[in-house]
Amino acid sequence: MKRLQRLGILGIVGLCLALVVNLGGCNQQAPPTGSPNRLVVGLVSYDTGAASVEAYTPFQEYLSEALAAQIELEPVFNEIRAIEQIQAQAWDLAFAPAGLAAIAIEEAQYIPLFPLQGNPRQRSLLVVPAASPAAALPDLANEVIALGEPGSATGYYLPLYDLYGLTFAEIRFAPTPRTVLEWVANAEVAAGAISEEAFQQYRNEFGVDAFRVLHESRAINNGAVLLSPTVDRNQQRLIEEAMQAAPASVASDAQYIANASPPTFDQLIQLVEKVRPLEARIREQPAVLTIE
Numbered sequence: 001m002k003r004l005q006r007l008g009i010l011g012i013v014g015l016c017l018a019l020v021v022n023l024g025g026c027n028q029q030a031p032p033t034g035s036p037n038r039l040v041v042g043l044v045s046y047d048t049g050a051a052s053v054e055a056y057t058p059f060q061e062y063l064s065e066a067l068a069a070q071i072e073l074e075p076v077f078n079e080i081r082a083i084e085q086i087q088a089q090a091w092d093l094a095f096a097p098a099g100l101a102a103i104a105i106e107e108a109q110y111i112p113l114f115p116l117q118g119n120p121r122q123r124s125l126l127v128v129p130a131a132s133p134a135a136a137l138p139d140l141a142n143e144v145i146a147l148g149e150p151g152s153a154t155g156y157y158l159p160l161y162d163l164y165g166l167t168f169a170e171i172r173f174a175p176t177p178r179t180v181l182e183w184v185a186n187a188e189v190a191a192g193a194i195s196e197e198a199f200q201q202y203r204n205e206f207g208v209d210a211f212r213v214l215h216e217s218r219a220i221n222n223g224a225v226l227l228s229p230t231v232d233r234n235q236q237r238l239i240e241e242a243m244q245a246a247p248a249s250v251a252s253d254a255q256y257i258a259n260a261s262p263p264t265f266d267q268l269i270q271l272v273e274k275v276r277p278l279e280a281r282i283r284e285q286p287a288v289l290t291i292e
Contacts, residue, residue: 036235038070039063042091044082044100045075056095059246059254066242078175079151086110089228093239095255097223098122099153102265102272110226112262113240117255120263121219123196124158127184127211134191137163137215142286143190144170146183150279153268154195155180158217160275160282164289171287178202185210221263225256 043056053073064071074091076082079100085091086104095116096104104110126145128134145168148155155177172189174180177198184192185206191214203211225243227236243251244258251258277291 036067036069036092036231036239038072039067039092039231039239040072040074040090042082042085042094042096043073043075044079044095044097045077055253055255058250062246062250063239063242066245067238079149079156083151089230092228092231094226094228095223096226097153098220098265098268099155099157099272100151101224101226101263102153102268103151104226105265106269106272109229111229111236112224112265113227114225114243114256114258115221115260115263116223116225117252117257118222119197120222122154122222123219124154124162124193124217125196125199125213126159126162126191126193126215127181127199128191128214129184129187130209130212132190132212132214134214138166140168140191140214141166142169144168144172144188146172146174146180146189146192147282148177148180148193149173149175153220154198154217155193157268157272157275158220159193160278160289161271162215162217164275164278166289168287168289170285171282178205181206181211220268221265224262224265 041056041060043053045053053075056073060071060073063069074085076085079097082094082096082100083103086094086096086100086108089108094100094104094110096110097116101110101112105112126137126140134140140163145163147159150156150173155174172183174183174192177194180192180194181199181202183189196216199211199213227239231239243256246258278289281288
């Protein structure tokens with residue numbers, strides 16, 4: 001009788017353990033149906049490398065849990081490398097500045113999902129040393145100037161558009177916005193193109209009165225989070241829903257606006273197409289910014 005009682009007690013304990021395990025399993029969230037197994041997220045981090053990846057870590061962890069997927073961050077340090085990845089459609093998601101976004105949408109059929117944070121109306125500035133005698137763009141003719149890398153709207157496409165018709169002794173291409181200011185401050189170039197946002201970020205490193213803004217470009221939309229056309233429609237919906245539902249701190253760290261419609265880049269795409277013919281001549285010395 002005692003042995004039967006012990007067996008009965010053990011059976012009850014076993015049943016309770018099984019119930020606990022089963023209830024625990026019920027509390028575990030199953031991955032959404034159709035969720036991707038792996039997503040590669042591209043970032044343009046300039047000279048902030050590890051810091052950029054660290055800032056996106058909460059987003060990486062959140063999206064991985066929300067989609068039950070492996071999320072890989074892939075930072076690159078200039079637009080040239082970013083364009084290569086975009087054209088190869090190697091990035092499933094891309095946090096793209098405006099120029100890169102325009103190229104990705106037009107040439108690689110990427111889909112804009114969300115706007116990036118920051119000034120929604122970006123401008124390109126042409127800055128000169130404070131003591132420069134230049135008073136207008138034509139005064140830079142036959143000088144050495146600095147642009148950003150191809151792919152940058154504010155460092156490359158906008159200034160090329162505004163400098164059309166001029167001839168320069170040389171055009172140099174800076175790998176980062178900070179490098180542009182460094183070259184201008186050291187008198188290595190007579191002027192440099194940089195975004196208004198980056199100018200405000202880095203100018204104090206060289207002294208508040210070290211530079212003067214010679215010219216401001218037209219305003220363009222800020223960048224966007226883009227989705228590769230290789231991601232299927234159901235996965236696109238799941239990704240959008242997860243990013244919209246992200247905690248405010250996660251979206252803020254990843255620098256996108258979760259409750260806003262994506263910006264349009266039609267005007268910038270048209271501008272890029274207009275200056276593309278100049279690219280064949282800009283590395284010549286002298287660099288003649290006209291189309292034959």
